[in-house]
Structure formats: structure tokens, C-alpha cells
Amino acid sequence: MKDPIRITYRLSCPKEEAEARAEAILLEQTVELPRAAVRNRFVERNILGKIESIQQVDEGLSEVIMNQPLAATGNNSAQLLNVLFGNVSLQPDVMLYDVELPEAAAQFLPGPALGTKGVRQLVGAEERPMTMTALKPMGLKPSELADLATSFVESGIDIIKDDHGLADHDFCPYMDRVAYVQEAVVKANERTGMNAIYAPNVIGSLMEMLQQISFAAEVGVKAIMFEPMLTGLPMMAEIASAGPRMAILGHPAFGGATRMAPELMNGKLFRWYGADAAIFPNFGGRFTYTEDECHRLAQAVREPMTGFKTCLPVPAGGIAFDRVDEVLDFYGRDVILLMGGSLYIAGEDMPARAKEFTDRVRAKFA
Amino acid sequence: MKDPIRITYRLSCPKEEAEARAEAILLEQTVELPRAAVRNRFVERNILGKIESIQQVDEGLSEVIMNQPLAATGNNSAQLLNVLFGNVSLQPDVMLYDVELPEAAAQFLPGPALGTKGVRQLVGAEERPMTMTALKPMGLKPSELADLATSFVESGIDIIKDDHGLADHDFCPYMDRVAYVQEAVVKANERTGMNAIYAPNVIGSLMEMLQQISFAAEVGVKAIMFEPMLTGLPMMAEIASAGPRMAILGHPAFGGATRMAPELMNGKLFRWYGADAAIFPNFGGRFTYTEDECHRLAQAVREPMTGFKTCLPVPAGGIAFDRVDEVLDFYGRDVILLMGGSLYIAGEDMPARAKEFTDRVRAKFA
Numbered sequence: 001m002k003d004p005i006r007i008t009y010r011l012s013c014p015k016e017e018a019e020a021r022a023e024a025i026l027l028e029q030t031v032e033l034p035r036a037a038v039r040n041r042f043v044e045r046n047i048l049g050k051i052e053s054i055q056q057v058d059e060g061l062s063e064v065i066m067n068q069p070l071a072a073t074g075n076n077s078a079q080l081l082n083v084l085f086g087n088v089s090l091q092p093d094v095m096l097y098d099v100e101l102p103e104a105a106a107q108f109l110p111g112p113a114l115g116t117k118g119v120r121q122l123v124g125a126e127e128r129p130m131t132m133t134a135l136k137p138m139g140l141k142p143s144e145l146a147d148l149a150t151s152f153v154e155s156g157i158d159i160i161k162d163d164h165g166l167a168d169h170d171f172c173p174y175m176d177r178v179a180y181v182q183e184a185v186v187k188a189n190e191r192t193g194m195n196a197i198y199a200p201n202v203i204g205s206l207m208e209m210l211q212q213i214s215f216a217a218e219v220g221v222k223a224i225m226f227e228p229m230l231t232g233l234p235m236m237a238e239i240a241s242a243g244p245r246m247a248i249l250g251h252p253a254f255g256g257a258t259r260m261a262p263e264l265m266n267g268k269l270f271r272w273y274g275a276d277a278a279i280f281p282n283f284g285g286r287f288t289y290t291e292d293e294c295h296r297l298a299q300a301v302r303e304p305m306t307g308f309k310t311c312l313p314v315p316a317g318g319i320a321f322d323r324v325d326e327v328l329d330f331y332g333r334d335v336i337l338l339m340g341g342s343l344y345i346a347g348e349d350m351p352a353r354a355k356e357f358t359d360r361v362r363a364k365f366a
Numbered sequence: 367m368k369d370p371i372r373i374t375y376r377l378s379c380p381k382e383e384a385e386a387r388a389e390a391i392l393l394e395q396t397v398e399l400p401r402a403a404v405r406n407r408f409v410e411r412n413i414l415g416k417i418e419s420i421q422q423v424d425e426g427l428s429e430v431i432m433n434q435p436l437a438a439t440g441n442n443s444a445q446l447l448n449v450l451f452g453n454v455s456l457q458p459d460v461m462l463y464d465v466e467l468p469e470a471a472a473q474f475l476p477g478p479a480l481g482t483k484g485v486r487q488l489v490g491a492e493e494r495p496m497t498m499t500a501l502k503p504m505g506l507k508p509s510e511l512a513d514l515a516t517s518f519v520e521s522g523i524d525i526i527k528d529d530h531g532l533a534d535h536d537f538c539p540y541m542d543r544v545a546y547v548q549e550a551v552v553k554a555n556e557r558t559g560m561n562a563i564y565a566p567n568v569i570g571s572l573m574e575m576l577q578q579i580s581f582a583a584e585v586g587v588k589a590i591m592f593e594p595m596l597t598g599l600p601m602m603a604e605i606a607s608a609g610p611r612m613a614i615l616g617h618p619a620f621g622g623a624t625r626m627a628p629e630l631m632n633g634k635l636f637r638w639y640g641a642d643a644a645i646f647p648n649f650g651g652r653f654t655y656t657e658d659e660c661h662r663l664a665q666a667v668r669e670p671m672t673g674f675k676t677c678l679p680v681p682a683g684g685i686a687f688d689r690v691d692e693v694l695d696f697y698g699r700d701v702i703l704l705m706g707g708s709l710y711i712a713g714e715d716m717p718a719r720a721k722e723f724t725d726r727v728r729a730k731f732a
Contacts, residue, residue: 024652031503032529037710042537043505072504074535078569081596082531086619090653090683137397138438139409163398165448169440171408203444205604206572230447232598238571253452256622286390287456317456344403 001050003102004067007084010095011062018054018062025064025094026051028087030072047072063097070101075108077273078234085260096260099268106307110241112248112276115309116302116334119247119276122222123158124195128365129328131156131358132314132338135181136163142177146184151351153188153196156358159336160185161225162201164251168208174200175215182219199223199249203231213243223247226275229265230254233273240274249314250275262293267300271311277336278311282327285318291330298331314338324357328364337361367416369436369468373450376461377428384420384428391430391460392417394453396438413438429463436467441474443639444600451626462626465634472673476607478614478642481675482668482700485613485642488588489524490561494731495694497522497724498680498704501547502529508543512550517717519554519562522724525702526551527591528567530617534574540566541581548585565589565615569597579609589613592641595631596620599639606640615680616641628659633666637677643702644677648693651684657696664697680704690723694730703727 011021023035026049031038038044049068057063073080088094101109114122123130133152135145145166152160160181168174178200185198202212202224209231216224223246228236230253240248250270260269262280270278278301281287283294294315301311316338319327327337339357346353377387389401392415397404404410415434423429439446454460467475480488489496499518501511511532518526526547534540544566551564568578568590575597582590589612594602596619606614616636626635628646636644644667647653649660660681667677682704685693693703705723712719 028652030531031505032500032531033503033707033710037707037713038503039713040503040506040510043503046537047503047505071535071537072531074533076533076570076574078571078593078597079531079533081620082533082569082593085622086530086593086596089620089622090618090647092654134398137399137404137406137409137413139397139413140406144406164452165396165398165438165445167440167442167445167448169437171412171437203448204442205444205600206598207604207608208442227444227448227452230452230598231444231600232572232596234571234597235601238573242573252456254447254455256451256455256626260622281456286394288458341399341403344399347403347405 001067001069003070003104005070005083005102006052006100007066007068008098009064009088010057010097011064012060012093013062014060015056015062018056018064021093022051022054022064022066025088026066029083030068032087070104077109077237081233096264098261098264101272103306109272110237110274111272111308112274112311113240113245114247114276116312119312122195122197122247125158127333129333129361130158130336131361132159132161132336133157133343133354134161134163134338134340135166136340136344138163138165138169139171142172142180145172145177146180149181149198150184150188152354153185153194154192155351155354156194156362157196157354159197159199159223161199161249164201164225164227164253166201167203174212178216178221179219182221186220197222199225199247201225203227206235209235213239217244217246221246223249225249225251227251227253228270228273228275233269236275237273247276248274249277249279251279252281262289263296263300267297271301271308275311277314279314279316279338281317282315282319284323287317302334312336316340318342321353321357324360325364328361333365367433367435369470370433371436371449371468372418372466373432373434374464375430375454376423376463377430378426378459379428380426381422381428384422384430387459388417388420388430388432391454392432395449396434398453436470443475443603447599462630464627464630467638469672475638476603476640477638477674478640478677479606479611480613480642482678485678488561488563488613491524493699495699495727496524496702497727498525498527498702499523499709499720500527500529500704500706501532502706502710504529504531504535505537508538508546511538511543512546515547515564516550516554518720519551519560520558521717521720522560522728523562523720525563525565525589527565527615530567530591530593530619532567533569540578544582544587545585548587552586563588565591565613567591569593575601579605583610583612587612589615591615591617593617593619594636594639594641599635602641603639613642614640615643615645617645618647628655629662629666633663637667637674641677643680645680645682645704647683648681648685650689653683664701668700678702682706684708687719687723690726691730694727699731
């Protein structure tokens with residue numbers, strides 16, 4: 001087979017049913033017909049995939065590896081998702097566990113536009129781990145968020161992003177917010193010698209998002225945050241390949257990740273579809289990704305891959321203040337630490353706590 | 367609270383933990399901060415939602431109903447999804463079970479542009495159930511698919527859609543396919559007196575989809591199929607409200623529906639976000655929606671709702687030929703029956719079998 005996509009599914013079914021289920025999945029994801037109804041030679045030769053292996057990995061759990069031809073995707077980022085998990089996502093015994101792409105897929109998947117190196121250049125952090133926090137809560141006015149941003153720059157935070165719930169609310173219109181916060185960050189940078197960047201949340205209908213991105217570019221914003229599982233992985237891919245040159249932070253909202261392996265959805269897919277940094281819930285916080293999943297996720301976004309720049313892992317979701325060292329030991333230098341609630345809970349002492357956070361991160365590998 | 371969104375979650379947790387989990391979810395979905403860190407009066411009054419009830423529905427399963435203010439959505443279709451299931455979708459103990467919108471939500475959610483009545487007018491079926499089939503498999507040429515379409519019109523099928531895996535492949539380019547098939551359907555209509563319509567599959571990046579839709583409109587196509595869970599519910603909403611006047615068939619691919627109730631995702635959300643017809647896997651086929659879920663789904667898309675037209679349920683996913691009567695008894699008149707594989711498996715006899723299928727459906731309530 002030319003350019004096989006190597007797909008691993010995990011099937012919750014008795015061992016003796018695994019072979020029949022594997023065959024059914026293989027057909028469901030491309031021709032969507034029983035094999036007996038496939039009567040065309042071109043289809044048989046060029047579209048039908050094949051099973052590579054079936055192994056029992058646990059009681060009632062089998063791992064099936066199959067090859068589907070890249071040709072089935074039509075070199076289309078949306079159709080690739082259909083081939084991987086279109087219909088079988090609706091079958092609860094199937095988990096999409098891993099995917100390996102042939103090199104030719106880099107022709108139509110953008111990967112990170114800036115990559116790890118580009119993000120490091122933006123914030124002026126050549127080798128050290130970076131820090132990130134979020135502007136919140138929803139309900140604050142643009143000027144209030146701008147004050148928070150100023151304080152965060154003064155505390156040494158590298159990337160200040162909108163909370164993913166900040167949209168274009170009446171009480172905090174997108175354009176006002178972005179103009180205010182961006183100006184605050186630029187001024188605080190000038191005063192402090194920092195290179196902090198602001199990443200507004202891009203969310204809405206298609207036209208709204210395009211307007212949001214173009215406005216952000218106009219006022220000098222260098223990064224945006226995007227929820228690809230909510231507004232579409234293909235949309236993120238298009239922005240990464242055709243949009244203004246900005247870092248893209250991928251946020252996992254609406255991911256419902258339990259049917260796709262976290263390291264695949266939040267890791268590989270985010271990277272392939274153009275995220276420069278992949279935000280994900282760290283183990284031990286208020287979400288449930290395991291240590292092992294987080295390790296594999298970080299590996300998936302950082303390992304070399306022909307045609308794709310590397311993407312930065314951004315562990316988040318309740319990183320406690322006293323776990324910073326441990327988290328850095330786990331992820332190493334190429335990482336962005338995102339701390340939100342653990343800073344906000346300090347109230348009046350937030351600037352001091354944020355400063356201690358950034359100092360610790362900077363000191364770690366110095 | 368003004369304009370509350372009433373959201374029901376089902377939590378897999380011991381009864382004594384349900385209250386704390388409910389509070390955590392309430393905060394996670396808007397302010398994303400511990401309550402102690404919310405210090406602003408506007409936020410407390412206008413953004414914080416409230417718990418309406420917590421009930422144990424089964425051993426280890428609690429149902430939480432909460433109210434979140436519509437204001438938190440910023441009247442934005444994408445941000446609504448964030449409020450409903452953004453972050454908590456990543457917590458495997460949470461299932462989004464039901465949502466009731468305040469009437470004001472109809473201001474920013476389009477609902478079906480044509481609705482049941484509009485689709486009936488398109489195909490000239492005032493009262494009877496309608497029929498649908500799919501052009502497949504992937505790998506056939508445009509002319510081959512056009513021949514299939516001709517045969518289906520002659521057999522009395524009302525709506526002929528692309529398989530959801532038909533994208534813009536080298537071996538079957540979108541524009542060629544749409545031009546060929548549309549022409550074949552128009553000619554067959556003229557010859558037979560049918561009013562069959564063709565619904566091409568719209569899939570790709572943003573710009574590709576807009577081009578696909580505009581090309582379809584140019585050549586006289588009156589319906590499109592869309593996979594909103596893959597390319598974005600907000601994108602479908604935008605097409606329904608601002609696109610050319612076409613029926614939209616919503617296909618559930620990439621939905622991974624086990625963490626959202628099927629009747630909510632495939633039913634309510636599809637309708638609210640602009641599908642005129644919601645395709646879903648019927649019970650007893652090769653997917654696992656239950657009879658009860660299918661019943662509620664059909665109800666959700668057809669029940670009266672201020673500001674939203676009704677949407678047609680389209681049971682699919684392996685409807686066996688001998689189950690047509692039973693399926694019609696179950697869904698009644700306002701339904702489209704989608705049969706694919708069960709026709710194709712007949713091989714040379716497919717036209718005759720398709721004719722028998724459409725005859726049965728037409729005769730049922732005559």
C-alpha cells in the first residue's frame with residue numbers, strides 16, 4: 001500500500017470477536033459497505049485498507065493495528081478525521097488509541113507554524129521553561145483584565161492568555177479587551193524589559209473568528225488561543241497555514257477525551273493541525289489524565305517528525321504552587337507551565353505569588 | 367436569574383460526593399476559579415450560576431440540574447458549547463445529559479432554515495415519510511456515482527446524499543462529482559416526474575467548504591450534508607443562518623457520543639445549530655443507540671420550540687430491509703428513512719430492491 005496511515009484502535013470485546021470487529025471497522029471507515037458489496041477493482045486496490053495485527057492486551061481488551069491508504073483522505077485535513085474516527089467514534093467499544101502518519105501527510109497538515117523555537121524567540125526565553133497564566137474570571141471589564149495583565153507581566157509571566165470562556169460578551173467586548181490588554185502588556189514590557197505576549201481567545205462562528213484574528217494582528221498581538229475540538233481542528237489547520245504569523249495555543253475544551261487517547265487528541269492531533277503549544281490537564285490536578293498519558297503526550301508533541309515543527313506541552317488544570325519543581329523535573333526545559341487558579345486564590349498577594357512562581361521556573365535549570 | 371440555561375449532568379460518583387462535584391462543575395464552566403477567588407460583584411451577580419437540584423438516580427449515579435446565565439454565552443454559538451461542556455467534557459465522571467434553552471437563545475442560534483415543511487416541499491412529499499440513500503463507495507468516479515444516482519431516482523428515492531467519506535479526492539473531485547450527479551438527478555426527475563434532491567458532502571477547511579457550498583448552489587443543488595462534530599457546530603450554524611437557502615443534513619461522524627446523551631448531541635444540538643434533518647444510528651443496527659434514546663431524539667428534533675423550526679429525524683446505520691415497517695411504526699410520518707448497505711448488498715438487484723423500499727415507505731400511511 002502506498003502511504004499507509006497506521007491506526008491503532010483498542011476494542012473492548014471478547015478475544016474471539018476481535019477479528020470480526022476489526023474487519024467491520026476497516027470497512028466502516030472508508031467504503032462503509034460490507035466487503036461483498038465492494039465490486040469495483042479500483043476501490044479494492046486503492047481504497048480498501050488492511051489489518052496489520054490483532055493482539056489481546058488485557059482481559060476483554062484487544063489492540064488492532066490497521067493500515068488505511070492516505071489516498072482515502074483526499075489530502076484533506078477534515079477527511080483525515082473521518083478516516084480515523086468518523087463513524088466508529090459512535091461505537092462505544094472502540095477507542096482511537098494511536099495514529100502514525102506517512103510523511104506525505106505533511107503536504108496537507110500544517111503542523112506548528114512557529115514551533116518551539118519560534119515561541120521561545122517571541123518571549124525571549126532561549127532555553128528555560130516558560131510560564132503562562134490566564135485572565136479571568138469571565139465578567140471582568142477590559143480595563144480590569146488589562147490591570148491583571150500588567151501585574152502578571154511585572155511578576156515575570158511570559159504568556160498571558162484569555163480564559164477560554166472569554167468570548168465577545170456585552171460586558172467585555174472582544175475588540176475592547178484585546179486593545180486594552182495588548183496595550184497594557186506592551187507598556188509593561190517596555191517598563192520591565194520583559195517580552196511577555198498576550199494570547200486572546202478566538203471563538204465564535206467562522207466569520208467572527210476571522211475578524212477576531214485580523215483585529216488581533218492589527219493591534220500587534222503575537223499569539224492566539226483556539227479550542228479546536230469545539231470550533232474544528234480543520235479550522236485551526238487553516239489558520240496555522242494561511243493566517244497571520246502568530247503562535248497558536250490549542251486548548252482542549254469540548255474534547256470529551258475519553259474515547260481518544262489523550263496523548264493522541266491533545267498531543268499528536270493538536271500538533272499536526274497547527275498548535276504551537278498544546279494545553280492539557282496535568283496529572284494529579286482536577287482532571288484525570290494519568291502520569292503515563294502526560295509523559296506520552298509531551299513526547300508526542302516534542303519528538304522529531306519530518307515536515308512538522310515541534311510543539312510545546314503546556315500542563316495545566318490545577319497545578320498546585322508547591323508542585324512546580326516536580327512538574328519541571330517531569331517535563332524538562334521545553335515546556336510552558338500554566339498556572340491560573342493557584343495564583344488567583346492568593347487574592348491581594350497574587351502579584352507576589354506570581355513573582356515567586358516565575359522566579360522558581362527561571363531558576364530551575366539556570 | 368435572567369434567561370437561565372437549564373443544564374442536566376449525570377455524575378458517576380458516590381452520593382455523598384455529588385454536592386461538591388456539582389459545585390465544582392458550576393464554577394468550572396464559567397469563572398473557572400474557586401468560589402473564594404471570585405471577588406467581583408458583577409461576576410457574582412451576573413455570571414455565577416446556581417444548582418437547582420441534585421438527585422441520586424442510581425447506585426453511584428447522580429443527576430445534577432444547574433442554571434447558568436445565558437449572558438455567559440455572549441450570544442455566541444461556540445461559547446454556548448463551552449458553557450455546556452467545555453472543560454468538564456475532559457472529566458470522565460461527567461455526562462452532559464440534557465439542556466433546556468431560554469427563548470432568548472433563538473436570537474443567536476439559527477435552528478433549521480427550512481425545517482420539516484421546507485424539506486417536504488423540496489421533495490414534493492406533503493405528508494408521507496421520505497427515503498434517503500447514500501452514494502458509495504469511496505473510490506468510484508463521478509460518472510459512476512451519477513449512474514447510481516439515476517438509478518436511485520428511478521427507484522423512487524427522495525434524497526440521494528454522498529457518503530460522508532466522499533471528499534475532494536483526486537479520483538473523484540468534488541466539482542466534477544457534484545456537477546455530474548446533480549445533472550443526473552435533474553434529468554432523471556424530468557423523465558420520471560420525481561422531485562428527488564442530491565445532497566453533496568461538504569467537508570474540508572473553512573475556505574474549501576465555502577467554495578464547495580457556493581459551487582453547489584451555482585449548479586442548482588438544494589441540500590448539503592455536513593459533519594458538524596468534525597468541522598464544527600458553529601460552522602453549521604453560520605451556514606444555516608447566512609448561507610444559500612439549502613436543506614442541511616447533519617451527520618454524526620466524529621461525535622464520539624458516549625459522553626453526551628445521543629438525543630442531546632444528535633438531536634437538540636443538531637437542530638439548534640441549523641440541521642434540517644438529523645442523521646443518527648437507529649437502534650438495533652450496527653451502532654448502539656437504544657430504542658429509548660432514539661425515541662427521545664426524534665422527540666427532541668420534532669417537538670414545538672419557540673424560534674426554532676422542526677427538524678426531521680433520519681434513522682440510519684444498518685436499517686435492515688425487513689425492518690422498514692417496524693421503523694415507520696416507531697417514528698411515524700415525519701421521518702426520512704436512510705438505507706445504504708442494505709440496498710448495495712443486493713448487487714445487480716439493487717434498483718429493484720430500492721424500488722421495493724420506496725414503495726413500502728410510500729404505501730405505509732397512504
